[in-house]
Amino acid sequence: MSPMLTINNLSVSVEGKPILNGLTLEVGAGEVHAIMGPNGSGKSTLAHVLAGRPGYEVTSGSVTYEGRDLLAMAPQERAREGVFLGFQYPVEIPGVNNVYLLKAAVNAARKQRSLAEVDAFDFLGLVRDKMRLMHMEDSFLSRGVNEGFSGGEKKRNEILQMLVLEPKLAILDETDSGLDIDALKVVAAGVNSLRAPQRSFVLVTHYQRLLEYVVPDFVHVLVRGRIARSGDKSLAVELERRGYDWVSGEAA
Amino acid sequence: MTAALTSQLAEDLAHAAQSLPQTPLRRAAIARLSAQGLPNARDENWKYANLRPLERQKFAPAQAERGAVVLLPPVASGARYVFFDGRFAPSVSSPGRDAAVRFTPLALAPPSAAAHTARRPDERFALLNEAFATDGAALQAPAQHHANETIELLFYATAPGESGASYPRIELALEAGARLTLIERHVSAWADDSFVNSAVSVTLGRGAQLEHYRLQELGARAVLFDTLEAELDADACYRLIGISTGARAARTTLDVRLAGERASLGMAIAGLGDGQQVQDAFARVEHLAPNARTEQTFRGIAAGRARVAFNGKVVVARHAAGTDSRQSLRGLLAGPEAEIDVRPQLEIYTDDVRCSHGATAGKLDDNMLFYLLSRGIDPDTAQRLLKWAFLGDVLAQIALPEARRAVEKRLADVLQDATIKELM
Numbered sequence: 228m229s230p231m232l233t234i235n236n237l238s239v240s241v242e243g244k245p246i247l248n249g250l251t252l253e254v255g256a257g258e259v260h261a262i263m264g265p266n267g268s269g270k271s272t273l274a275h276v277l278a279g280r281p282g283y284e285v286t287s288g289s290v291t292y293e294g295r296d297l298l299a300m301a302p303q304e305r306a307r308e309g310v311f312l313g314f315q316y317p318v319e320i321p322g323v324n325n326v327y328l329l330k331a332a333v334n335a336a337r338k339q340r341s342l343a344e345v346d347a348f349d350f351l352g353l354v355r356d357k358m359r360l361m362h363m364e365d366s367f368l369s370r371g372v373n374e375g376f377s378g379g380e381k382k383r384n385e386i387l388q389m390l391v392l393e394p395k396l397a398i399l400d401e402t403d404s405g406l407d408i409d410a411l412k413v414v415a416a417g418v419n420s421l422r423a424p425q426r427s428f429v430l431v432t433h434y435q436r437l438l439e440y441v442v443p444d445f446v447h448v449l450v451r452g453r454i455a456r457s458g459d460k461s462l463a464v465e466l467e468r469r470g471y472d473w474v475s476g477e478a479a
Numbered sequence: 480m481t482a483a484l485t486s487q488l489a490e491d492l493a494h495a496a497q498s499l500p501q502t503p504l505r506r507a508a509i510a511r512l513s514a515q516g517l518p519n520a521r522d523e524n525w526k527y528a529n530l531r532p533l534e535r536q537k538f539a540p541a542q543a544e545r546g547a548v549v550l551l552p553p554v555a556s557g558a559r560y561v562f563f564d565g566r567f568a569p570s571v572s573s574p575g576r577d578a579a580v581r582f583t584p585l586a587l588a589p590p591s592a593a594a595h596t597a598r599r600p601d602e603r604f605a606l607l608n609e610a611f612a613t614d615g616a617a618l619q620a621p622a623q624h625h626a627n628e629t630i631e632l633l634f635y636a637t638a639p640g641e642s643g644a645s646y647p648r649i650e651l652a653l654e655a656g657a658r659l660t661l662i663e664r665h666v667s668a669w670a671d672d673s674f675v676n677s678a679v680s681v682t683l684g685r686g687a688q689l690e691h692y693r694l695q696e697l698g699a700r701a702v703l704f705d706t707l708e709a710e711l712d713a714d715a716c717y718r719l720i721g722i723s724t725g726a727r728a729a730r731t732t733l734d735v736r737l738a739g740e741r742a743s744l745g746m747a748i749a750g751l752g753d754g755q756q757v758q759d760a761f762a763r764v765e766h767l768a769p770n771a772r773t774e775q776t777f778r779g780i781a782a783g784r785a786r787v788a789f790n791g792k793v794v795v796a797r798h799a800a801g802t803d804s805r806q807s808l809r810g811l812l813a814g815p816e817a818e819i820d821v822r823p824q825l826e827i828y829t830d831d832v833r834c835s836h837g838a839t840a841g842k843l844d845d846n847m848l849f850y851l852l853s854r855g856i857d858p859d860t861a862q863r864l865l866k867w868a869f870l871g872d873v874l875a876q877i878a879l880p881e882a883r884r885a886v887e888k889r890l891a892d893v894l895q896d897a898t899i900k901e902l903m
Contacts, residue, residue, distance in 0.1 A: 278853050279852070279853070280849055280853075281845075281849070301852070301858075302849065302852040302853055303852045303853075303854075303855050303856060303857050303858065305853075306852070306853055306854055306855035307855045311853075312853050314850065314853075317850070318844075318846045318847050318849075318850040320847050320850065320851070320865070320868060321868060321871065322867065322868025322869065322870075322871035322872075323851075323864055323865070323867075323868045328851070328854060328856075331854070331855075331856055331860070332854035332855045332856065335854075335855035335856060335857070336855050339855075371868070372850075388854065392854075392855075
């Protein structure tokens with residue numbers, strides 16, 4: 228069976244400056260991959276390019292998602308086809324209601340599959356269930372998207388959206404950053420609740436901490452825009468102990 | 480003013496002096512307008528307005544309405560008075576049940592000149608209205624009366640510009656402690672290039688409360704010059720919500736005087752322009768007594784090649800200690816050739832005031848847009864959603880649910896958005 232996501236020799240520049248330099252990675256269905264690396268190694272760029280954020284120039288290589296050219300798809304199309312990006316810095320959108328966004332997002336994906344829109348009442352029940360899992364208060368429902376949320380609330384909201392959307396490929400960009408240990412556990416529980424044989428995760432993280440709670444199948448270390456080393460979860464532990472200089476030095 | 484405009488105005492004013500009923504108000508207006516003329520683009524407070532339509536305009540009032548107009552449904556239940564080109568149409572109006580609130584057509588009860596002696600240079604279009612208006616609405620609520628229904632004044636522009644101008648006029652007075660909700664709506668009967676010059680005067684007695692919705696929904700070829708002046712006595716509260724979406728060129732001049740202690744003004748204005756539209760508003764708010772309060776919100780969206788402008792001037796007089804004034808003026812550029820001009824101005828002649836203002840003009844936020852796209856929302860919907868959200872600070876101030884629905888429906892039409900309706 229072909230992998231869910233195949234990144235082949237991908238090079239990406241931002242404003243003429245190369246950030247990714249021939250990155251190759253395969254993510255099979257049901258797998259959890261952690262992408263680690265020092266600041267500036269290209270982790271977030273990878274996440275954004277996969278989600279289709281404008282401003283990134285792909286200079287070579289390809290990305291195939293479920294047999295399709297992912298890079299040729301518009302961001303909204305990727306989302307409807309099951310690609311989800313959990314933002315490192317979730318955006319506040321005052322005036323756009325949280326539940327409205329959730330519902331619009333779910334309906335956009337359903338429309339893609341020629342399914343009818345969700346029933347508003349059932350949907351609200353589903354959202355409430357997921358909110359309990361994420362320890363979120365009811366007042367969230369009536370608020371604007373991320374409006375006035377604390378850092379931790381924003382991250383939990385990202386995971387809530389993921390739980391409701393049930394993507395096939397979830398890319399979580401530093402979802403653990405800025406979380407205290409309790410919030411980290413809640414976020415990890417949310418992610419773990421969604422793990423399934425047909426669902427894959429790419430966890431972009433600077434620290435090994437999250438990986439204690441969401442145990443990855445593979446760990447990759449990104450250095451200067453390419454994968455310098457891959458291994459299993461023990462690689463993350465070793466990185467924590469020896470620091471990124473250890474891999475960076477080797478890759479030089 | 481160009482020579483052509485000057486001579487047209489002089490000719491029409493001479494005509495008004497001969498053929499229209501001569502009230503003291505009209506005589507005074509004709510005299511002053513003859514001396515002062517109309518504003519031009521060199522006047523500081525008029526540089527964003529589109530004054531070109533004045534050049535070929537006949538200012539004499541348009542004659543009889545043409546054809547039968549299919550009336551819009553009322554915004555809310557209550558009394559409704561309908562006007563065609565500023566003239567009261569009793570046969571299609573429905574007086575309310577609240578007899579204490581007195582409505583009188585101005586044709587029967589011409590206003591006195593006494594109340595209108597303090598015209599500023601920026602109010603010259605109100606003089607134009609006074610020189611030519613032959614009818615309008617006088618509304619009066621007696622002391623301590625809380626009106627139990629809303630009053631809607633629906634103004635239709637029916638005449639094409641070449642046949643003359645339309646002069647809607649409102650004189651509203653709430654005596655001490657009275658309360659009223661007023662909906663003032665301006666629409667076009669046909670797709671004509673009507674010339675509309677409206678003038679509104681509001682007087683709020685001690686502790687009176689007025690909630691005033693102004694919905695400007697004129698047709699795409701219409702031209703509007705609009706002047707509103709208001710004076711608030713002590714403890715009076717005026718909530719003025721203006722939603723300006725229509726007309727090819729619209730200019731609104733607002734002049735509010737907080738003359739009594741602790742008077743309170745909430746002014747929330749939204750202006751939307753697309754194509755070649757010009758939406759220009761100038762608001763002058765004067766704090767003349769201590770401890771009065773102003774909260775001013777403007778949200779403007781300019782798409783296409785439209786220009787949307789709001790100039791908000793707050794003057795705090797020497798005796799107005801304890802003034803609390805807040806201005807939040809924001810414009811959204813929704814097209815590469817669109818123009819936004821937002822300008823807060825403060826003139827303070829006393830200490831012990833609290834005045835804040837913020838003004839921004841910018842495009843839709845790319846981060847917000849991408850966030851919505853990344854959730855599967857298509858780009859058109861995402862843009863409209865963000866425009867809608869941008870207007871939220873104004874919409875939130877619409878207390879009357881029926882007015883809110885009417886405004887939301889209109890905005891959804893203007894923003895061409897069906898999905899927006901889901902938000903309601």
